[in-house]
Amino acid sequence: MSDYQQQFEALCHEITEAAKLDSIQQLLEWDERTIMPAKAGAYRADQVSLLAGLIHERRTSPKVGELLQSLADSPLAADPHSDAGATIRVLLRDYRRDSKLPQALVVELSKAKVIAQQAWVQARTGNNFPLFRPHLDNMLRLMRETADAIGYEESRYDALLDYYEPEAKTAEVAAALTALKDDLAPLVAEIAESGRHPKMEILERDFPIVAQEEFGKRVAKEIGFDFEAGRLDVTHHPFCCGVGPHDCRITTRYDQNFFPSAFYSTLHEAGHGLYDQGLRSDQYGLPPGNYVSLGIHESQSRMWENMVGRSYPFWRQYYPELRKLFPSLGDTPMGDFHFAVNNVEPSLIRVEADEATYNLHIIIRFELEQALLSGDLPVADLPGAWNEKYQSLLGIASDDDADGCLQDVHWSAGLIGYFPTYSMGNMYAAQLFDQATLDLGDLAEMFGRGEFMPLLEWLREKVHQPGSRYTAPDLMRNICGESIDHGPLLKYLRTKYAPLYGISH
Incomplete structure (x- = not known):
């Protein structure tokens, strides 16, 4: 040697x-x-x-x-x-x-x-x-x-952002989020002007928690989460925690009268868990066995939560069972249920936001935490500044701080610089999903048959197994031929919402 x-x-x-x-x-x-x-x-x-x-x-x-x-x-x-x-x-x-x-x-x-x-x-x-x-x-x-x-060279925020998205710069992230916001605004406006609204009361009926847990765990298992190397528990704010090479903890929170809350947080955290479980256990603790960035990590959770779990073929597979588990759904047509879980409407809670407005929640936090860190925004003024931005970007404001500036755990945990990785993850997810479709064929039809392993195996090979051997931009270029781009996300959203809201592709 x-x-x-x-x-x-x-x-x-x-x-x-x-x-x-x-x-x-x-x-x-x-x-x-x-x-x-x-x-x-x-x-x-x-x-x-x-x-x-x-x-x-x-x-x-x-x-x-x-x-x-x-x-x-x-x-x-x-x-x-x-x-x-x-x-x-x-x-x-x-x-x-x-x-x-x-x-x-x-x-x-x-x-x-x-x-x-x-x-x-x-x-x-x-x-x-x-x-x-x-x-x-x-x-x-x-x-x-x-x-x-x-x-740091330009911004204090750069030094903290680097922990979550290595080598990313605040100015570059701000430019990417601004471009995304500029293209999202017309889409959200078109949807609002369409005059179409799903029947949201479908999701606000009686959904016993025991049955919610049973269904969520079953779906998480069927998309590939290994419960012999992980578990699901309850918390105040859902998260995923990798405790060891064969020990991944995911969490959720239940609302008996709102189905999406626990189900989609379970699916979201299971997506994170699939990434952790897909990393090389023989390299645990070392870069080849570690995730490359939180933006890439978030791409996995958002892909499974939204591009898989909110798709029509997914519910074609699971809706019959859901109606058996929850008699409150009665004879509700699947199309009505699918429309409801894809409702686009400005809301106060980030983790329950629809795919079109979600990134506006992130932009608000991104801007506020930069102002807090620089000292331009005194902490005492945060609740008012929070509501001003929500009113400006989403046209709504919270009556209390629990659903306002206290809704996220991140700042209490010192996670300044974390929030923009959520939007980066949304963009990465759309790019990766497009490439997977090119490589594997019609993923939607696979989901309709309950076949999720082709996508998971592709992600394992392309995203999980490389670990941190490449930077996030290099990994994306290797897989998709380009670094971050918001175009595929806008295309995905328009394609999804066009038939639901009667808007242009």
């Missing part, structure tokens, strides 16, 4: 040991957001912050730095997209960023996240923004310190 190979194996050992510690932290955070007793929050913050410090110390140790420096120009790094080359390239990049962060800041931030999330749950439940306000102030202070420690 060459000296370089020995050094590479020593590097992988250090990083995979840190990944084990990180998996323990992930498990604690999953427990916190699902079944942990409310009074345990303070000690959980101590546990998580201790682990965060140990993980940071291990990943930024002098030993890791020396190994990376020695390997950076070695033959193992010659091909930047090989397992070894990608491992060295990505870890060196992360090391240079993370080693700039003081240990004390990492520990303080991880502790503050747990405490802030607990406060957010109480504030949202009680519609009490003042209760959450000091925690958000503190979180923003810590995120500014993080961005300043890392450094």
Whole structure:
């Protein structure tokens, strides 16, 4: 074995040991957001912050730095997209960023996240923004310190965005979202002017939670989610958590009188879970076994939730069973049900928004969190600024903060820079779905027969298995021949909504 190979194996050992510690932290955070007793929050913050410090110390140790420096120009790094080359390239990049962060800041931030999330749950439940306000102030202070420690050329936001969408720049993302908004606005206007409306009361009948859980788990399993390597639980805000190479936790929340809430959040998180379960377990903790970006991750969840789960052929397969499970549907025609789950109408809640207006919710958050981070928007003024933007972009405003600026968990968890990846994921999803259709044939007809494995196997080969061996733009170019483009998403939406609303393709 060459000296370089020995050094590479020593590097992988250090990083995979840190990944084990990180998996323990992930498990604690999953427990916190699902079944942990409310009074345990303070000690959980101590546990998580201790682990965060140990993980940071291990990943930024002098030993890791020396190994990376020695390997950076070695033959193992010659091909930047090989397992070894990608491992060295990505870890060196992360090391240079993370080693700039003081240990004390990492520990303080991880502790503050747990405490802030607990406060957010109480504030949202009680519609009490003042209760959450000091925690958000503190979180923003810590995120500014993080961005300043890392450094940036143009915008503080760049330093934080990079954690979720590596190498992306705020200005580029803003341009992509603006172009998307400019083309979405006429579509939403056409739909509003069509005068057509589905019968939404179809979805607001009695849907017993036990039956919802049974149906959601069955569909998640049939699209490929492995429940022997994962589970479904209840939470305040649905999420997916990869605890280990064969341990993926997905969550949902139930509303007995609104069917889409739990079903589509289950399908959405199962889409994330399919990505996690499709990554290479032999490379867990290393770049070839890690997802490339949150935009790509979101493309998987949005594809399964919307392009599969809201399609007419999908419901042709599942609607007969749904009517048996839920007698409240009575003799409701499938076409009426399908129209209802594809209703386009401005709404307050992002996670329940339709596909056409969803990105407007993201743009609002993207703009607000930049203003919060820069200090241009004081936290005390957030509720009013939130409602102003909702009124401007969607023509509605919330009567309370629980359905307004308190509806998302992200800011309490310090996830500044995360939101734009949702819209990037929508664009990526449409591009990938188009390419899969070219490669595989009529996917809609497959869904109508309950055949989901061809799409999943294609995604496993093209998206999941490469891990982080390529950047997100390079991965998209490899698969689709181009990087991010909102054109396929607009085409998909118009094609879907044209027959429902009588608008032009």
